[in-house]
Amino acid sequence: MAKQDDIFKNVISHAKEYGFIFPSSEIYDGLSAVYDYAQNGVELKKNIREYWWQSMVQMHENIVGLDAAILMHPTTWKASGHVDAFNDPLIDNKDSKKRYRADVLIEDYAEKLNQKAEKEIEKARARFGEAFDEEQYKSTNPRVMEYLSKKKEILERMARSLETENLADVKALIEELEIACPDSGSKNWTDVKQFNLMFGTKLGASAESAMDLYLRPETAQGIFVNFLNVQKTGRMKIPFGIAQTGKAFRNEIIARQFIMRMREFEQMEMQFFVRPGTQKQWYEYWKEARIKWHKKLGLGDVNYRFHDHVKLAHYADAAVDIEFNYPFGFKELEGIHSRTDFDLKNHQELSGKKMQYFDAELDENGKPYGNYIPYVVETSVGLDRLFLSVLCASYKEEEVGEGDKKDTRVVLNLPAILAPYKVAIFPLTKKDGLPEVARKIIDDLKFDYNCFYEEKDAIGKRYRRQDALGTPFCITIDHESLENQTVTIRYRDTMVQERIPISKIKEILATEVSWSKLLA
Numbered sequence: 001m002a003k004q005d006d007i008f009k010n011v012i013s014h015a016k017e018y019g020f021i022f023p024s025s026e027i028y029d030g031l032s033a034v035y036d037y038a039q040n041g042v043e044l045k046k047n048i049r050e051y052w053w054q055s056m057v058q059m060h061e062n063i064v065g066l067d068a069a070i071l072m073h074p075t076t077w078k079a080s081g082h083v084d085a086f087n088d089p090l091i092d093n094k095d096s097k098k099r100y101r102a103d104v105l106i107e108d109y110a111e112k113l114n115q116k117a118e119k120e121i122e123k124a125r126a127r128f129g130e131a132f133d134e135e136q137y138k139s140t141n142p143r144v145m146e147y148l149s150k151k152k153e154i155l156e157r158m159a160r161s162l163e164t165e166n167l168a169d170v171k172a173l174i175e176e177l178e179i180a181c182p183d184s185g186s187k188n189w190t191d192v193k194q195f196n197l198m199f200g201t202k203l204g205a206s207a208e209s210a211m212d213l214y215l216r217p218e219t220a221q222g223i224f225v226n227f228l229n230v231q232k233t234g235r236m237k238i239p240f241g242i243a244q245t246g247k248a249f250r251n252e253i254i255a256r257q258f259i260m261r262m263r264e265f266e267q268m269e270m271q272f273f274v275r276p277g278t279q280k281q282w283y284e285y286w287k288e289a290r291i292k293w294h295k296k297l298g299l300g301d302v303n304y305r306f307h308d309h310v311k312l313a314h315y316a317d318a319a320v321d322i323e324f325n326y327p328f329g330f331k332e333l334e335g336i337h338s339r340t341d342f343d344l345k346n347h348q349e350l351s352g353k354k355m356q357y358f359d360a361e362l363d364e365n366g367k368p369y370g371n372y373i374p375y376v377v378e379t380s381v382g383l384d385r386l387f388l389s390v391l392c393a394s395y396k397e398e399e400v401g402e403g404d405k406k407d408t409r410v411v412l413n414l415p416a417i418l419a420p421y422k423v424a425i426f427p428l429t430k431k432d433g434l435p436e437v438a439r440k441i442i443d444d445l446k447f448d449y450n451c452f453y454e455e456k457d458a459i460g461k462r463y464r465r466q467d468a469l470g471t472p473f474c475i476t477i478d479h480e481s482l483e484n485q486t487v488t489i490r491y492r493d494t495m496v497q498e499r500i501p502i503s504k505i506k507e508i509l510a511t512e513v514s515w516s517k518l519l520a
Helices: 002-017 039-058 075-079 102-131 134-140 142-163 167-176 220-225 227-233 279-295 342-351 383-394 434-445 459-469 479-484 502-512 515-519
Strands: 021-023 035-037 063-065 087-092 099-101 193-196 200-203 211-214 240-249 264-274 304-308 318-326 329-340 357-362 368-372 375-382 395-400 407-412 423-427 451-453 473-477 486-491 497-501
Touching: 002 021, 002 383, 002 395, 035 039, 039 063, 039 240, 039 264, 039 383, 039 515, 075 220, 075 342, 087 102, 087 167, 099 102, 102 134, 102 142, 102 167, 102 329, 134 142, 142 167, 220 227, 220 240, 220 264, 220 342, 220 375, 227 240, 264 279, 264 383, 279 304, 279 318, 279 329, 279 375, 304 329, 318 383, 329 342, 329 383, 375 383, 383 395, 407 459, 423 434, 423 459, 434 451, 434 473, 434 479, 434 502, 459 473, 473 502, 479 486, 486 502, 497 502
Parallel strands: 063 240, 423 451, 423 473
Antiparallel strands: 021 035, 087 099, 087 193, 200 211, 240 264, 264 375, 304 318, 318 329, 329 375, 357 368, 395 407, 473 486, 486 497
């Protein structure tokens, strides 16, 4: 575990050193759980967002985009349930003075039981080889059965207690499990209390007449209140989706693990409107489609798993998380929720505006479906969490070379299409016409690719810097380039170098750095 902790610390350090993420307003000692995306981070983030947008909007004829305002009428959040139900159960440790989410403490304890079961399963897999039947082993091995049964029992009890607002039992469960403060090891806990997560603000010229508003805690409601506008102007037919990316704000009291949980973050959400009665079918469809989308990034299929919600949100009849295996364990990356007609129905009730869709298609009896409030299946992924998953999975510390030339390199094996720079151009020296040839190559490539130019330091050092930035290709111009119009191309992941004609650079990049290759 210590090794994993060290890796995560190295990832955080690397993110700052190489211009991916800075602590916000650091010259004033920063602001807790608020970060700035630096020059390379903003490019990586933009590319991840573009991957989501293209696959969600461009590749689907029945999904369109939206960019709703951050500030919305306050009744929006009454209709959505956020005013009454957007709370986290918090508990303080009396000795360390640290505050924690009670449900996360319990979930982390349950995850340790799951990890113990997984270790037993891995031992058995190594022992039995290809003949190993994992499902049979889970249902027959007493130790594994005990771990998984206890995990299930703990999570179900927590869900019941939170559902009924029985916070005393949540505390009792923490005490029964002897869960200690991660910081101090103390088990001296306060009572559990609910805390609303929304940021309040004001709209108006004077304090007396100002309207109380909230910074939006999610982007979904901007989609729901615009449902009819989009449907009518786009002449959309059920089923159809509306996608949106944008900032959301939550007053997270427990904000740890770098950019995993922040007070200002970015979501990428799609609300898919369907005929009532078909929501479970579409829920299963999007569940499988989304995990395939994540796995196409090549970060390792074993790093993903589904986690069904034991406690459903007030709006859902089914919910599952896609979890990613970060250095600190499996945590939520994306949620897929069957939201029923909760949102549109509540907005219709509080606004007095009909949120119905007229479905002229015929049912099995040959009659039009008529007017109804659509049901909704939501896919919601945190862009910052996705950024962190890409960063953690791509960060490698590798031994290279042999004997006296043995060395360690740090490399980001980013998917080429997501890398901040696609290609780095290096003139071997600053003279003899080499920079001019390098500049000409950049001028030819820069309309299609983000290029990096550098002429300082030995070529080996330049390669190492680009490895650390995740740049998939380096092009070196030397004196031979002046004679025969060839250059050396170096591949980041293999460090293989080959001589190619300058005219072939575009062909290689077009093949290796292609949205169509990833989206196909």
